[in-house]
Amino acid sequence: MPELRKDPIVGRWVIIATDRAKRPVAPKLEPPLAAGACPFCEGNEDKTPHEILAYRDRNTRHNEKGWRVRVVPNKFPALQIEGDLNKRGEGIYDKMNGVGAHEVIIECPFHEISIANLGEENIREILWVYRDRLVDLKKDPRLVYGMLFKNVGAAAGASVEHSHSQLIVTPIVPINVWEEMTGSLEFFNYRGRCIYCDMIHQELASEKRIVLDTANFIAFAPYASRFPFETWILPKNHNSHFENIQKTEVDELGTVLKTILLKLEVALDKPAYNYIIHTSPFDTQALPHYHWHIEVIPRLTRVAGFEWGTGFYINPVPPEQAAGYLRETEVDLTVKQKRSGS
Amino acid sequence: MPELRKDPIVGRWVIIATDRAKRPVAPKLEPPLAAGACPFCEGNEDKTPHEILAYRDRNTRHNEKGWRVRVVPNKFPALQIEGDLNKRGEGIYDKMNGVGAHEVIIECPFHEISIANLGEENIREILWVYRDRLVDLKKDPRLVYGMLFKNVGAAAGASVEHSHSQLIVTPIVPINVWEEMTGSLEFFNYRGRCIYCDMIHQELASEKRIVLDTANFIAFAPYASRFPFETWILPKNHNSHFENIQKTEVDELGTVLKTILLKLEVALDKPAYNYIIHTSPFDTQALPHYHWHIEVIPRLTRVAGFEWGTGFYINPVPPEQAAGYLRETEVDLTVKQKRSGS
Numbered sequence: 001m002p003e004l005r006k007d008p009i010v011g012r013w014v015i016i017a018t019d020r021a022k023r024p025v026a027p028k029l030e031p032p033l034a035a036g037a038c039p040f041c042e043g044n045e046d047k048t049p050h051e052i053l054a055y056r057d058r059n060t061r062h063n064e065k066g067w068r069v070r071v072v073p074n075k076f077p078a079l080q081i082e083g084d085l086n087k088r089g090e091g092i093y094d095k096m097n098g099v100g101a102h103e104v105i106i107e108c109p110f111h112e113i114s115i116a117n118l119g120e121e122n123i124r125e126i127l128w129v130y131r132d133r134l135v136d137l138k139k140d141p142r143l144v145y146g147m148l149f150k151n152v153g154a155a156a157g158a159s160v161e162h163s164h165s166q167l168i169v170t171p172i173v174p175i176n177v178w179e180e181m182t183g184s185l186e187f188f189n190y191r192g193r194c195i196y197c198d199m200i201h202q203e204l205a206s207e208k209r210i211v212l213d214t215a216n217f218i219a220f221a222p223y224a225s226r227f228p229f230e231t232w233i234l235p236k237n238h239n240s241h242f243e244n245i246q247k248t249e250v251d252e253l254g255t256v257l258k259t260i261l262l263k264l265e266v267a268l269d270k271p272a273y274n275y276i277i278h279t280s281p282f283d284t285q286a287l288p289h290y291h292w293h294i295e296v297i298p299r300l301t302r303v304a305g306f307e308w309g310t311g312f313y314i315n316p317v318p319p320e321q322a323a324g325y326l327r328e329t330e331v332d333l334t335v336k337q338k339r340s341g342s
Numbered sequence: 343m344p345e346l347r348k349d350p351i352v353g354r355w356v357i358i359a360t361d362r363a364k365r366p367v368a369p370k371l372e373p374p375l376a377a378g379a380c381p382f383c384e385g386n387e388d389k390t391p392h393e394i395l396a397y398r399d400r401n402t403r404h405n406e407k408g409w410r411v412r413v414v415p416n417k418f419p420a421l422q423i424e425g426d427l428n429k430r431g432e433g434i435y436d437k438m439n440g441v442g443a444h445e446v447i448i449e450c451p452f453h454e455i456s457i458a459n460l461g462e463e464n465i466r467e468i469l470w471v472y473r474d475r476l477v478d479l480k481k482d483p484r485l486v487y488g489m490l491f492k493n494v495g496a497a498a499g500a501s502v503e504h505s506h507s508q509l510i511v512t513p514i515v516p517i518n519v520w521e522e523m524t525g526s527l528e529f530f531n532y533r534g535r536c537i538y539c540d541m542i543h544q545e546l547a548s549e550k551r552i553v554l555d556t557a558n559f560i561a562f563a564p565y566a567s568r569f570p571f572e573t574w575i576l577p578k579n580h581n582s583h584f585e586n587i588q589k590t591e592v593d594e595l596g597t598v599l600k601t602i603l604l605k606l607e608v609a610l611d612k613p614a615y616n617y618i619i620h621t622s623p624f625d626t627q628a629l630p631h632y633h634w635h636i637e638v639i640p641r642l643t644r645v646a647g648f649e650w651g652t653g654f655y656i657n658p659v660p661p662e663q664a665a666g667y668l669r670e671t672e673v674d675l676t677v678k679q680k681r682s683g684s
Contacts, residue, residue: 003660007566009525009537010518014566014655078648078656091544092537093565149647157646166648174652176352183351195351195434202433223435224349224356274647297650304499305491305616306420306508308639310516313356314420318345 002079002098004172012175015098017078040162042109048072052103053132055125069125070106071133071167077102078168085142085171099142101169105129106162113161114270115150116261119335124254126165127245130277133167134243138282143169145177145281148242153272156299173281180278181290188289196291197238199223209323211263216249217256221319221326227301228317229268229326231260233294240287242279255333257294262331264298272299344421344440346514354517357440359420382504384451390414394445395474397467411467412448413475413509419444420510427484427513441484443511447471448504455503456612457492458603461677466596468507469587472619475509476585480624485511487519487623490584495614498641515623522620523632530631538633539580541565551665553605558591559598563661563668569643570659571610571668573602575636582629584621597675599636604673606640614641 002017039047045063053071060066073081079100087096107126108118115123134146150165151158173181187195203209203220211231212219219233233256235249245253264271279292307313344359381389387405395413402408415423421442429438449468450460457465476488492507493500515523529537545551545562553573554561561575575598577591587595606613621634649655 005566007564008529008541010521011525012566012568012653012655014568014657016567016660017656017658090565091548092540093544145652147648147651149651151646155644157644157649168648168652168654170652170654172654174654176651176653179352179653183353187350198434199350202435206433222349223432224347224354225358226354226356274650276647276651278651295651297647302497302499303645304493305618305639306489306510307499308616309489309491309518309618309620309637310487310510310512311354311518311521312510312512312514312516313354314359315356316359318358 001083002077004096004098006094008092008094010175013170013172015078017098038111038160038162040104040106040160040164041111042067045070048104048106049075053129053136055129065109067109068122069108069129071103071129072106074102074104074166079170096171099171101137101143101146101167103133103167105133105165105167107164111161112163114152114261114265115163115165116258116265117335118163118258120254120258120333123258124250127250127253127257130165130167131243131245131250134279137167137169138243140169142171144283145170145173146279147174147177148277148279150275152274153270153299155272156274158272177278177281181281184289184291194238194289194291196234196293200234200236208320211323211326212256212259214252214256216252219256219260221323223319225315225317225319225322226313227297227299228315229264229271229298229300229322230315230319231264231296231322231326233257233260233296234291235293238288238291240280240284240290240292242277242292244286245292258333259331260296260326262333263326263329264296266331267326267329268298268300273297274299343425344419346438346440346512348436350434350436352517355512355514357420359440380453380502380504382446382448382502382506383453384409387412390446390448391417395471395478397471407451409451410464411450411471413445413471414448416444416446416508421512438513441513443479443485443509445475445509447475447507447509449506453503454505456494456603456607457505457507458600458607459677460505460600462596462600462675465600466592469592469595469599472507472509473585473587473592476621479509479511480585482511484513486625487512487515488621489516489519490619490621492617494616495612495641497614498616500614519620519623523623526631526633536580536631536633538576538635542576542578550662553665553668554598554601556594556598558594561598561602563665565661567657567659567661567664568655569639569641570657571606571613571640571642571664572657572661573606573638573664573668575599575602575638576633577635580630580633582622582626582632582634584619584634586628587634600675601673602638602668604675605668605671606638608673609668609671610640610642615639616641 049072051072054067055069057066079098085096130148146169148167184195209220275296348355391414393414396409397411399408421440427438472490488511490509526537551562617638
């Protein structure tokens with residue numbers, strides 16, 4: 001059973017995941033697999049744990065071909081779904097059992113390595129899967145936060161090539177989320193407005209950091225970007241919980257996400273990147289001060305000692321410059337990838 | 343002039359360092375230099391900016407041979423020493439000029455890439471240089487924090503091979519330092535004790551996470567280690583400011599630091615790593631609640647989307663196991679490196 005331990009000084013939790021020791025310490029992209037050997041490809045359903053959810057064609061069966069998007073437990077889970085939290089102390093230290101969920105969302109049945117090459121309808125279904133999993137896991141009273149994220153490329157921590165994202169659900173509100181929650185609440189208490197809504201207004205007015213502006217979404221390089229070409233995608237209508245997204249928004253977000261990721265791929269020559277969906281904790285109602293969003297972080301620079309020590313980031317590319325470049329980068333949304341068997 | 347910008351939600355500052363754009367975006371270890379081409383080697387003093395401080399042999403001159411440890415401004419500084427802060431707003435955003443210092447401490451005149459291979463007396467002089475620079479820069483009322491750190495290996499963000507460390511001095515207390523300060527103050531207000539002193543007592547009593555225990559220092563794998571083989575070095579006597587270190591402590595720390603870094607090199611086959619000196623802000627007197635220390639972080643795992651999003655870390659190696667392994671790793675402190683010309 002993995003263990004959750006709290007740093008007694010700053011209150012940060014870590015997962016001491018002894019079972020993952022079986023996994024290589026430094027994740028590397030696996031060597032190109034022989035045709036048909038990828039565990040995420042159609043036809044290899046027996047190479048993954050049993051599926052939790054799949055969007056399937058009619059008359060196809062669980063754990064067999066015929067799915068379009070498929071969710072399975074992570075083979076090397078950071079947290080385990082069974083068991084009690086058993087919160088306890090050890091002198092000045094605090095710990096609990098590593099209870100939670102760790103799932104993999106396999107984004108397409110064929111061996112495509114970039115989500116940006118998938119069709120818009122496929123990406124919409126991925127977004128629906130994200131939502132369905134959050135709604136389902138929210139029912140478990142032991143769990144309070146669901147973090148959806150994607151690692152692309154070895155430099156971003158990916159260990160499998162086939163396009164996929166992950167969901168880790170924790171029994172603790174993560175410290176970074178907590179800081180966003182309290183920071184935005186402070187602003188709300190002072191000004192009576194959502195700080196993210198204010199940012200959207202200011203960005204739309206100044207225009208210089210905008211990458212994409214559609215009916216329901218805005219994508220921009222944040223004013224205090226930590227990383228070159230960091231890009232945030234926010235819904236224009238205030239909403240604290242990703243899982244409360246409207247269908248018209250999902251329809252549009254499929255196109256927006258594809259466009260932004262394609263722009264990054266073209267502008268930066270297929271960089272390693274992460275994206276992360278920031279949303280509200282499970283145990284909250286609609287919040288007037290928080291606003292769900294997606295942060296896309298290309299991994300072009302390495303984080304060094306200074307950043308670890310201080311939490312200061314050194315960004316050599318001003319966001320105005322990055323946004324201008326991405327804005328002008330033209331992309332073609334048509335799908336070139338043939339849907340072949342794996 | 344670089345710009346300091348504040349994230350309005352979580353209060354994190356970033357340095358938008360436009361001048362560093364001239365530097366490669368992804369730092370890589372430079373290709374092995376032709377003999378004598380390393381800018382940090384003795385004889386190449388004209389390839390660096392003018393020295394700020396050097397410990398020199400008698401009768402040698404500034405910016406010429408004869409130094410043992412040498413401090414120069416960083417050629418691509420993240421912050422600039424000239425100018426006013428000129429704090430100002432931009433709508434909901436806050437910024438100021440990127441005023442500060444960014445210095446490089448060249449640790450030896452010959453081309454040695456590992457500080458662990460330097461003699462103990464050499465390492466002691468490096469520690470004295472660290473102290474002298476903090477004491478000097480503290481006099482500047484615009485500056486409030488000095489972060490000393492070392493990047494070793496490309497995976498840890500190093501771009502030059504020759505053994506060196508860096509000092510970045512900022513006009514803002516960095517957010518991570520602020521969190522340590524407020525976290526330890528909270529503990530002090532509640533219990534009337536320094537939390538770091540409490541940790542030292544508990545670690546000495548339990549023994550299982552200790553790597554090294556000397557008269558004046560303790561090195562251990564912290565209970566909530568974020569990374570495999572993360573190791574902290576703390577002075578046993580309470581002291582909030584590194585620059586107030588006693589001479590007997592410097593004498594001992596030279597040996598302790600060398601031993602710990604050698605153990606990591608032997609145990610992990612010369613890993614990339616960072617070390618960072620955590621100390622108190624310039625504008626504080628001796629603090630009863632804070633305790634300076636060194637954090638050594640081997641960079642074996644990559645930080646992926648989940649860690650960026652949450653601030654949760656997944657550590658596959660329990661600190662008890664890492665400490666046991668390092669404790670048993672035997673090292674030889676004698677210096678094998680010949681002191682040859684570059």
